[in-house]
Amino acid sequence: MCGRGTIGLVVSLTRLGHIQPGGLKIDTPIGAVTAELHPDGSVSAQNGPADREAQAAAFDVPGHSFVRGDVAWGGNWFFLVREHPLHLELASLEALTEFTWRVRQAVNARGFPAVDHLELFAPSPLPGADSRNFVLCPGHPYDRSPCGTGTSAKLACLAAADHLAEGAPWVQESLIGSRFIGSYRWLDRAHGKIIPTVTGTAHVMAETTLLLDERDWFCWGIRA
DSSP states (O other): OOOHHHHHHHHHHTTSSOOOOOEEEEEEETEEEEEETTSSSEEEEEOOOOOEEEEEEEEEEEETEEEEEEEEEEESSEEEEEOSSSOSSSGGHHHHHHHHHHOHHHHTTEEEEEEEEEEEEESSSSOSEEEEEEEEOOSSOOOOOOOHHHHHHHHHHHHTTOOOOOOOOOOETTTTEHHHHHHHHEEEOOOGGEEEEEEEEOOOOOOOOOOOOOOOTTOOOOOO
C-alpha cells in the first residue's frame, strides 16, 4: 500500500474525468483499500489493518551507539525512531540518509529482516503539526510526502501506547513541510490492530505520451 500513491491516483482519475467526488475501492498488493474524493479536491485513503509489532526495540548501530524504536506495519514495514541526535531539515539530508541507512542495516541483521522503511520523528518547527518525520524508503531515496504507510504505522504506535484517541486527528509533516492528516478506528483493540485513514492532497503537474517502439530492445523495460 502507498498512501501518497493512492491519493495521486485518485487525483489523476479525477483529472481524466473518470470519477467524481465520492468513494471508491482500489486494489493494492496488501488487498483492497478505500478512498474518498472530497469536494475540495483532497483525498482520504483508508488503509488496511496496521499494528505495532515491537516496542522500544534496541539495536547497536556502528558509529551511533544504541538506537531504540518501534517496529510497526502500516502497509509497509517500518522502524520508527523518536529519540535521535539529528535535525529534521533539508540541510541535514546527507546525515539523515547515512544514519537511517545504518540503522536499517542493524534492524535487518538483528531480528527484523522485513523492515525496509526507516522513520525518524521530531517536533515540527512550524505551527499546526503534531510531528515532523524523515522517511528513508527502500534503497536510499527519502519520502517528500509525510508517507501514508508511515503515518499509518505511527498511528498504530500512538494507539498502542494510548497516546492518541480513536478518531482524533494527527497532523504529520514531512521533511519539506507537506502534510497529511491521519486518524484511526479500532479493528481489534485486544491485539492492537487499527484501521488508519490518511487525508492529503495531490496535484497533476504534467501529461506525457509514452512512445513504445518494438524495435527497441528495452521497449518494455529492463528485465532481470
